[in-house]
Amino acid sequence: MSKGAITLTIVFEGMNLNRDEGVGGNIQTLKKLHRGDGLVHTFMSRQALRFAIAKNLIEVFGWKETEVTRRGEGQKTNQFDMSKANIIEYAEMDFFGYMYTIKGENAFIRSAVCKLTPAISLEKFSFDQSFNANHEMVKRAIKYGEEGIPNPWQTEDHFSLYKYSFVIDLDKLGKIDDKEKKIILEEKDAKEFLKGYEKYLTDKKIVNELTEGEYNLKQENQMIGKIILKKTTKKEEETEEESEGKKKKGEKQKAKSYEIELEINLPVEEKIKRITDFLNAIKTLSRGIQGNINSLSPLFVIGGHISTKTPLAHPLVELISNTSRRLNKGLIDYSWRLLEDARMIKPDQNQDQAKQGKANQNQEHDIIKGIVKEKFENGYEFDNDWKTPLEAIDELIKYVKSDEFKKHLKL
Secondary structure: OOOOEEEEEEEEEEEOOOEOOOEOOOEEOEOEEEOOOOOEEEEEOHHHHHHHHHHHHHHOOOOOOOOEEEEOOOOOEEEEOOOOOOOOOOHHHHHHOEEEEOOOOOEEEEOOOEEEOOEEEOOOOOOEEEEEOOHHHHHHHHHOOOOOOOOOEEEEEOEEEEEEEEEEEOOOOOEEOHHHOEEEEEHHHHHHHHHOOHHHEOOOHHHHHOOOEEEEEEEOOEEEEEEEEEEEEEEOOOOHHHHHHOOOOOOOOEEEEEEEEEEEEOOHHHHHHHHHHHHHHHHOOEEEEOOEEEEOOOOEEEEEEEOOOOOOOHHHOOEOOOOOOOEOHHHHHHHHHHHHHOEOOOOOOOOOHHHHHHHHHHOOOOEEEEEOHHHOOOHHHOOOOOEOHHHHHHHHHHHHOOHHHHHHHHO
């Protein structure tokens, strides 16, 4: 049975959130999208948003920063170092995924458990620009006897409301699934990979001796998974000289290699902590770029725990026009109905009315909605069922910490 997902669609306010490649060396441009109606919108990329969230989780909520290494044949790439890190200890790897390449075509790939959309402006971009120069530095240079020559530059500027969504896949959170748990590695790579799990192995001889068998993984005396190691062989690849000369030397010497099967399923308490950390981080999110700082704290939020792993509300959160800050209340009401229909845990339909009412009162808020009414021209249209965004997210956190949600994660 699927555990569903937690998804929120969020609106915040910001300015100049993501620069693009630039033009002519001294014109700093913004990342932009052109729509079919001729309008242009700026956006903050998924990667920039992921970085801002991870930075907050590491600096404020104590998530361990994952070490990075340069790997790959030919052109190397920056990757999380799996010889030193894993999803057990590094929640960043669990939430946002990784790719760790091995010699040849082998690679450990984990898709992101928490998927993000880019943050796209709700208001149109009018190609505003500002002209800048470092006049104060010029004055100081002249003061100290240097030649004072200014360095001018131009920037594109856009101040707007932005929206983004995330989806946390509860079936994959804190878990290594079937698609990523098997890989064949040569002896050196196998030892390097197993080092990342050495502290959790009940029998550590697997790391240096590579002895075949099944080895348990434990954290604080609690079973969290296992590693199964099997010897195998594979043929070495032909050299270029042999291939070009079409020489036949019979079967190549077989290289010693190992099949590693990895299974991990973290405790429910740890999964809940990671979700609540993430939701708390969203409340105080910020974005620093080129000396500027923006608060990405939510002005509007809608979502919750639903059965489908889709940001249902995302396409329905819009302004009535690109020249006003009036939310499209009709679309938002429709998105609320979609979310309620897709809610993961529904009250027991077999209960009589009195019992069901009591169950509803006891049930924590699994679907939430919040708005800062004063920031929108039609904020008065949103009734008292709408909390502030921070209150709404706190309601969802309370639900995530509830016995009902914990029981659901254990299914």
